[in-house]
Amino acid sequence: MTDTPIRFDDGAAYERMMGIWSAKAGEIFLDWLALQKNLSWADIGCGNGAFTEQIVRHNAPSRVEGIDPSEGQIAYAKTRAATGMAHFRIGDAMALPYDKDSFDAAVMALVIFFVPEPARGVAEMARVVRPGGTVAAYAWDMNGGGFPLEVILKELRATGLSPIWPPSADASRREEMMRLWTDAGFENVETRRIDVTRTYLDVDDFWNAAPGSASLKAALAKMDPAQIAELKARVRVHLHEEADGRVTVSAFANAVKGRVRT
């Protein structure tokens, strides 16, 4: 693994690769949170607004603030039809530009493993959510092999190449989520696993979307065309192609939620 930073600079490419995955897992996550309508939400690491849009559709919030360090992602988020009522800005999970007790809920969807100091990010969410409010997160189980493009990462490793790894991948483990939330002092802490599948038109459809993953884009950029072709051939072996060419890929994430002490 290398310590090259993973950069999200292309909201449209992210949408092709992760938007659909994010929507599928995000829906299960929001159902599990079971929060009522008309609440104020902070969407930390909102990216290109894929999950923000789901909050709007699923929970009819009174207010949503999305924050992300990536200008490219924020620019895309602002173009989404359903996010018209949301407000987006550039910022960092570890230093939220909001006052204490500003929100009813704060969430990190597919973000906690990118935050250099997860405990600081969790403490910031606890600070900006009112007593009795909800702080929650979900993330692909990176160490457990839950990332949607795990089959590519695995083959990269097998060929001796190092995928770029999120700096805080450990925070995507269910036990670590429980520890972070318990240490932060939340009440009623619960965790769960989220399983999702996605069907691609064919192997090319799966493969061509992959560079939308910032970590894979960085890894592929360091390879020559022959290496990339070999990697694709190795990946193809693991994908079960239906008679019409379609391939279905599985992924799983872990989620955590807790209530700010009253």
Ligand SMILES: C[S@@+](CC[C@H](N)C(=O)[O-])C[C@H]1O[C@@H](n2cnc3c(N)ncnc32)[C@H](O)[C@@H]1O
């Ligand atoms: C995988 S995307 C998730 C986007 C969106 N929440 C979703 O569910 O589709 C991860 C996002 O985390 C953002 N991110 C990385 N480091 C961050 C930090 N320190 N604070 C806030 N967001 C961060 C990235 O810019 C990126 O947009």
